[in-house]
Amino acid sequence: MNARYYEQLDEQVCSQVLDNGLRVTVIPRKGFSRKLAYFVTDFGAIHTDYSFEGREYHAPAGVAHYLEHKLFDMPGGRDVSGEFATLGAMTNAFTSYDLTAYYFSCTENFESCLRLLLEFVSTPYFTEESVEKERGIIDQEIGMNQDAPDSVVFENLMEAMYASHPIRVPILGTGETIRQITPQVLQDCHRAFYSPENMMLCVMGDVEPESVVRIAREVLGTERRAAAVKLRPWKEDMTCPAAQVSGAMEVAMPMFSMAFKCEAPEPGEPGIRREMVADLAAEALFGESSELYLRLYEQGLIDSSFGGGFETIDGCAMLLCSGDSRNAEAVREAVLLQGEKLAKEGIPQERFLRMKRSALGRRIRSLDSFDATCFRTCAYHFTDFDYFRFPEVYHRIQEREIREFLNRVVRPERCCLSMIQPLKKEETA
Amino acid sequence: MIQTRTLLPGITLRCCRDTRFKQGCLSIQLVRQMCRQESARNALLPNVLLRGTKTCPDLRAITQRLDQLYGASIVPSVRRVGDRQTTGLYCSFMDDRFAMPGDRVIEPALAFLEEMLLDPLLEAGVFLPSFVDREKRNLVSTIESERNDKRIYAMNQLLKEMCAGDTFALPRLGEPEQVLSIGEEDLYRHYRDVLASSPVEIFYVGGLEPDQIARLLAPLAERLGGRTRSLPPQTGFRPGRESHTTEVMDVAQGKLCMGFVTSVTNRDREFPAMQVLNSIFGGGMTSKLFAQVREKLSLCYSIGSSYFGTKGILTVSAGIDFDKEEITREKILEQLAACQAGDITPEELTAAKEALLSSLRTVHDSPGSLESYYATAAISGLELSPREYMEAVERVALADVVAAAGKLTPHSTYFLKGESQ
Known part of the structure; x- marks a missing residue:
């Protein structure tokens, strides 16, 4: 494996692309008990349209998440979670808008756990009966989501803000779309997107990097198989179909x-650089060190639940903030005005440097979290960027870029506001 | 591993020197006896302290100072640990080795922490009314927001009713009406009392030697001064009247909560066995509740049990359809009966023990988990280090688990349902 030492982070990272196309990254952490492995596919909830081996597919919304649930089934009635548990490990998975991650965390039996992870994710096994049974469970999950105000307020926002991008539909799909999911649909998606070439394996902990490569080769083989081509038929301009x-x-x-709608992310360093610029812009605009945050907080328009930042998802990006407020419309007006002011006046150099230093320090601290680090390593890899290079990108960012970003993005036509009010009849409570 | 020092009588510093991390953390907890009269004030206090100090008179000045320290953070820490409530501050900071040449982080961060705790911005000798008012409203909305998470809400309602008469019925952050009745003078008086009389627990994890940390904290300890008050020992739950409640709200999914009592607490020899039982019964994806009630019977989306070792209470929480209450309750009790009858496979026992061992092994893997283990163990009366705890878990045999299951009795239930499915 290629080992690279990142001096500013005191971090050694080993990487290799196998013959089958799988990218393997190991972040050795000597002296830690925990070992974490993420096996991730560059396929998420929004990738329902794709072409593969000369045919076009349009899968129902919610298919990536459904597939994530069903991959835990193995032939012969094997119970994957139970097998991990017997090894003293914990396994789980999650589906986001643009990727699906399977992981385990263990302290012992690392090699057996790794084999099991690679094996179950690369073994599609779907019966009519088990796919049918899962529908009840996913229906419940959809129900739970409908009771979670945080999810509802965000999903309503996406639906109002985008004209055709599939982020308009919840990750879980809907009661209706999941009814169209059959074993064949799952099989097709698995074949299309779960080839090693479309995936990444990231391991963190006190492990021998070469053993990770060896096991990945043994379980997944050396054959290279092309993944499907994602179709991105959506058309989005920089206005929102509904403002509210x-x-x-x-x-x-x-x-x-x-949220304020932003241009879709570019791959590689320009993409990550814009993301960091946008995060700094968010901090300057409404972060805790900003003039606006203090004012809104003291006026009681926001409270400590308020927060925000920049989000990117395949094909879309947004500057986002959320929280509790008795008058969200007033918050919106204040943000728009402040954005205009900052774009015009700029950010004093001293403040700009302090913000960069803080953002860098917080990112370095977050490397103590195995989960955050594995996840980011994979997510950035799929956008063609080596995550551990973040310090140098921060150092290069200029104040002018923040101003340009705010000037372009913080505009009424790009803004969409989603609100949830308490039900009236509860006022007596 | 952990070095403990008494900085002054009643002020304990526990240090875990560890150079593997990129950040360090330090928490200061002032320990109180949980009681209705002061729980809301204890919860409010750190939020007011974080609003302004003598040299940083507003939120913005505070954040800028922390930004200068490479994004260090100081946040309120309010815990309920059995009969105790703690109020204080939790600080985390980047390790000095990543700072630019000549820069130091920990020293100025601890100096700022001291200022936050001891030099709040005052007006006419008390806290600023505007800070207190604002934070009262924020705290009330934090408390009320728990209503947004129906699983937490339902569990709190169960504990409130099941534990009426015990400190465990009191919510961690107090009740909204209590928060609203606090005045700035009253809060300031309480603050002086908390500073002067509470046992103080300080926990540090990071790259410095205990001597260095003790030296950095000496001015803080000096200003706090020694104290002699000690708190009564932790008590186990003494079950009172049972309660069976159904509440109706506009929700899509029902939440069933069941409370069980046991005489075993974390001060008892049977504690590790009770933890293993909890793990077998409802602790994770291999537990009986998950495998049988969720996977096999598809009765619910979520299900799990929790064991509150400081009190000796075990609870089960399940997200279900409204019309599945009775059957789910029945099936949960069936699984408990199976445990009591010794109907536990060797695989189940191994998996449960391994899950517990695994989580204990990883206590030393992050500053946050170290702090949370040791800082609460000292207060809850748990005398086992993670290593001793692991050894005890390894010794747990099937018979011990069955005996532990035999000590569980159903007590109360709470069901949250919607108006229609």
Whole structure:
């Protein structure tokens, strides 16, 4: 494996691309008990349209998540979670808008656990009966999601803000779309997107890097198989179909989520650089060190639940903030005005350097988290960037870039506001 | 591994020197006896302290100071540990070795922590009314937000009713009406009392030697001064009247919570066996509740059990359809009966023990988990180090688990349902 030492982070990272196309990264951490392995495919909830081996596919919404659930089934009634548990390990998975991750965490039996992870994710096994049974479980999960105000306020925002991008539909799909999912649909998606070439394996902990490569070769073989081509038929301009959306739920306080639409991310360093610029812009605009945050907080328009940042998902990006507020419309007006002011006046050099130093320090601290580090390593890899290079990108960012970003993005036509009000009848409570 | 020093009587510093991390952390907890009269004030206090100090009079100045320290953070820490409530601050900071040449982080960070705790911004000798008012409203909305998470809400309702008369019925952050009745003078008086009389627990993890940390904290300890008050020992739960409640709200999914009592607490010899039982019964994806009630019977989306070792209470929580209450309850009790009858496979026992061992092995893998283990163990009365705890878990045999299961009795239930499915 190629080992590279990142001096500014005091971190050694080993990487290799196998013959089958799988990218393997190991972040050795001597003296730690925990070992974490992430096996991730560059396929998420929004990738329902694809072409593969000369044919076009349009899968129902929710298929990536459904597939994630069903991959835990193995032939012969084997119980994957149980097998991990017997090895003293914990396994789980999650589906996001643009990737699906399977992982385990263990302290002992690392090699057996790694074999099991690679094996179950690369073994599609779906019966009519088990796919049918899963529908009840996913229906419950959809129900639970509908009771979670944080999810609802965000999903309403996406639906209002985008015209055709599949981020408009919840990751889980809907009661209706999941009814269209059959073993064949799952099989097709697995074949299309779970080839090693479309995946990444990232391991963190006190392990021997070469053993990870050896096991990955043994379990996954050396054959290279092309993955499907994602179709991205959506068309989005930089305006929002609706400026505002609201709903009512069983919540204690009115809450909101608000976003400014941004251009889709570019791959590689320009993409990550814009992301870091945008994060700094978010901090300058409404972060805790900003003039606006203090003012809104003291006016009682926001409280400590308020927060925000920059989000990128395949094909879309947004500057986002959310929290509880009795008057979210006033928050929106204040953010728009402040954005205009900052774009015009810029950020004093001293403040800009302090913000960069803080962002860098927080990122370095976050490397103590195995989960955050494995996840970011994979996510950035799929956008063609080596995550551990973040310090040099921070150093190169200029104040001018923040100003340009705010000037372009913080505009009324790009803004969408989603609100959830408490149900009226609960006022007596 | 952990070095403990008494900085002054009643002020304990526990140090875990570890050079593997990229950040360090230090927490200061002032330990109180949980009681209705002061729980809301203890919860409010750190939030007011974080609003302004003598040299950083507002939130923005505070954040800028922390930004200068490479994004160090200081956040409120309010815990309920059995009969105790702690109030204090938790600080985490990047390790000095990543700072630019000549820069130091920990020293100025601890100096700032001291300022936060001891030099709040005052007006006419008390906290600023505007800070107190704002933070009261924020705290009330934090408390009310728990209503947004129906699983937490339902569990709190169960504990409130099941433990009426015990400190465990009191919510960690107090009740909204209690928060609203706090005045700035009253809060300031309480603050002086908390500083002067509470036992102080300080926990540090990071690259410095205990001597260096003790030296950095000496001015803080000096200003706090020694104290002699000690708190009564932790008590186990003494079950009172049973309660069976159903509440109706506009929700899509029902939440069933069941409370069980046991005489075993974390101060008892049977504690590791009770933990293993909890793990077998409802502790994770291989537990009986998950495998049988969720996977096999598809009765619920989520199900799990929790064991509150400081009190000796075990709870089960399940997300279900409204019309599945009775059958789910029945099936949960069936699984408990199976444990009591010794119907536990060797695989189940091994998996449960391994899960516990694994989580204990990883206590030393992050500053946050070290802090959370040791800082609460000292207060809850748990006398086992992770290593001793692991050895005890390894010795747990099937008979011990069955005996532990025999000590569980159903007590109360709470069901949250919607108006229609």
